Amino acid sequence: MYAPVLSLVSTFVLASLTDAKTVLDRQCWHEYPLVTAHISSSTDRTKEYAFVIQDSIHRITEFGAPWTHPPKCTLILRNINDKLCVYTSTSFANGRGISIITTPTIAKQYAGLPAFTDQSALNAQQINEPTYTWRASTILNKGIGMLATKPLVFADRVTSYTPAFLALLEDELTTHEREKWWRLAIEQLPAQTKEEFLGLAYVFGDERFRVQDIVQANTFQVEIGGRNHLAVWPETSRLNHACNPNAQYIINTDMLSHTVRATRPIAEGEEITISYTSPLDPYSVRQNHLRPSFRFKCACSRCTSHTSDDTLSLIHSLQAQLNDWSASSTGSPEMAEQLLQLHREEGLEGFMDVAYGFAALAYSAVGDETGAVKYAEKAKEAILMKDGMWSANLRIWEELLMNVKAHWSWRRRE
Template sequence: MAGPEHHLVFPMRLLSIFSFSIHLAWALQTTCPNPLLSPLSAPLRKSPLLVDDDSTSFDIPNLPWTHEPLCSTSFSTIPGEKFCVFSSSSYNLGAGVSFLTTPETAAGLVAVINRVADQWADRRHFKPQEEIQHPDLPYAVISIPGKGKGVIATRKINRFETIMRSFPAIIADNAFFPKEEEDEAGVKFKVTEGGTRKATPAGGPDGSKGFVKGRRYYHRALEQLGDRQRVLNLARSRKGEMHVLEDVIRTNAFGMTINGRDCKGLFPEIARMNHACDPNAFPRFTSKDLVMSAVATRDIMPGEEITISYIPLGMPSSYRAKSLGNWHFNCSCALCTAPPEARDASDSRRERLMELFYAMQDSETQYDALIDWTREFIELAQVERLITKIGEYYQVFMKLYYDKGDPESAKKYGQAALYFAEIFSDPEGGFCTSLREDLQVVEKVLAETKAKAA
C-alpha cells in the first residue's frame, strides 16, 4: 500500500534474532543477554577537550580526568590512531571510573561524566552492598552455596520495577581484548588488529602469565580507580592466565557500543547477579548517564534469587550449554534442571519459534498465513517468557504487516514494540529512536490513506 517514498528501515541484525552461533563476541560478554538489540550508544557531544599524551596542558577547566592519559598507537591498524587510559578517581563519590578508549570517544564523554554529579539524589541504589545493606533496598547481596555471591529479593519486587542501578567502574574498547588462538605446538597466543603477540613464559607480580599486550594499560586503569576493591572483589574465571583486570572484565562485563565502537562495560553491583536461562531480571543501559539498571521481568518474591542471563535469550538447551562454556559452569537454573520431558518441550517451542520467524519473513508468505503464524509465535514466546525480546519481535511484525499493506496492524505492533523497548532498552538509544521513526512513517501513511478516502 505504501508508496516508494515511505520505507521502514529495519537493521539486518534483526534477521538473526534466533541465530544460535556462539562464535561471536557474546562469549566475552558476561551480562549481555540480548546483544541483538540496537547498539546501546552513549551520544557524543562536540567537545574541545580532546586530550591525550601529546597535550601541552592537562590542566583544563571542567576536565573530569584526574590523571594524565597513557596512550599507544599499537592497538589499531589505522595509522596514528591512539587508544588511551582515561581515569576520573572522583567519579561516583570517589569510587572512580577508567576508560580504555580513543581520545575522541573520551572527549565526547566529558559532559556525561561531569553531569553525573547532579544525579546522586537517590544514592541508595548505588551503594556498594559489600559495605552496608540498606533496609529500604529491595535486595541484598549474600553468599549462595555453589555460586559464591548472589543477589536475593528482600521484599516483593513488582514486574518492570527497577531493582538496582550501577555506575561503571571500567569501560574498555574491544580493541583491548584480542582473540586467543593456538599454534601447531599448542602454544596460546593472541591475535590483535595490529598483529600477533605470543604468550611469554614468565609470570608477573599481578598474577598474570604471558599475553603481555595491554597489561600496562590494564594495570594503569585499575590503579587509578578510587575504589579498586569494587572491581577486585568480582569473580574471575581464568586466574593466572592474564592480568587480573582483563580477567574480571572478560568474566563480568556487559557489551555495549559507544560512538560506534564495540566496548565492554564493568558495572560491579549488577555483576553480582548470577545467571539463569529463564531470568527474572534484565540489565538495561541508559546512555544519558552511563548507568546500568536491573529491571524485573516478572514479579519476584521475598527470598527469591534475582538473576539475569549471561547469554542471548531464547536458545534451546544444547546451544545454551555451549554458550555458557566461557564461564566454566553448568547451569542449574530451573529451566536447565527441569525434567527431561519439560526441557524437550521447551526446546521444541524455541525451535518452532525460529522456524516461524524465518517463515514469516519469506516474501511468498500469504497474509492469512502471516496472521496465523503471528498468533502462534506470540503464544509460544509468552510460554517461554521471552518478554524482554517482545520489542524486537513486534518491530519485525510491524514491518511485515506494513509490507503486506496493513498499516493499521503495523501501527499496533509498532506501538507495542516501543512500549516494551522503553522498558528494557535505552529510551534514547538507537532501537527506540528507530522505532519512533518507523511509527511516524506508518502514521503518515495512515493519515494520507484517510485523507484520500475523505
C-alpha cells in the same frame, strides 16, 4: 556474575557484542546476540606483573577536567594507529570515580558526554542510587548472586549505575602489558570503588592476571567513538545468568549507565537473573557461547528441558508465517497470541519486542485498531527496556502508532 575458578589457560576470552551487529536471519527485526572476542598472549609464567610503570609509559603533560590524574599512555599501537591512555576521574559521579583506557581522541568524546558534563542528569535519573530491591548472597553452584529483598513487578528498577572501568577492546597488547595498564587504571580509582571491583568474581584464579580475570567474568560491551569498549559495573556484575531471565538490562551511552529492570513478577528471596547470551538461540548454540566465554554449563530450567528447543522451533515457524504477506498467508491474530504465549512459557518476557511487533501487525492486518495499538505500545516498551531509545526498531512502531489506518499493514489480510 557466575564464574568458577579454573586453572589458567593461554587465552582470555572476553564477552562482547558482535562488532558486525549480526542480524538473526529468522527475524525481520534485529537481535544482537553476545559473541566472543579472543585476546591471546603468552602465559608461560616467565614474566611477572610490572607493578611500577616504567619506560614504556608516555605521559601527557597537559590535562584537565574531568581527569584528576595525568593520563599515562602506551606507544602507538599499529592496529589502532594510536596510543592507549589511562584516564581517571576520582570526582566522577559524586566521587564514585571512573577509569577509562582508550585513545586521546575518544577520551575527548567521553569527556563531552552528559555523564561527565551534567551531574544533575545523573541525579535526576537516580543513577548510582540504591533501590533497596536486592542483596548479594552466595548461591549454590553459582557463587555470588543477587536476591530480591521484596516482591518486584514488571518494569521495577533493580539497579542503575555508572561503570568503574572501561577499556577499548584491542588484541595488540600482550597479556602482561594489558594487565599492567588495567591495574594502573584500577589502582587510581577511589578506595571504595576499587575495593568493589577487586571483590568481583573471576574465572581462572591466577593472581598475575587478576584484573583481566575479573573483566572476563563481568564485562559488558559499550560503543563509544565508534569503537567497542569493555565495561564493568560492579553492582550489576552480581547478576547471574539464566536462559529464562526475570530481568533485562539497557545501557545508556550518554549517561554511561547500566539499568536493570524486572521483566515479570519476582518474589522476595528469588534470584534476579539476566541472560549472558541470546536466549532465542537453541540449547547447543547457547552452551557453545557460555562454556568458552564464562566457563560454566548452564543448568537452568530451559537447558534441562527436553522440549525447549522444540518450542523455539515452533516460535520461529510462527514468526515465519506471521511474516508472510502473500495472498496465501495463514498469519492471524490467533497465531500471534500463540506466539506471545510461547514466549511467556519459555520465560522470555524480556525478549518479546519482536513477538509484540508481529502481534501489532497481525491485528492491523485484519482491521483491529485497538489490538494493533495495544501491541505496538508493548513492542515499544519492550524495545526501550532492551535496546533503548536509539533503536531503529522503535521507529517502526512509532510510525504505526501515528496512524494505524494509514500503515501499510492495515487490512492486508482481510
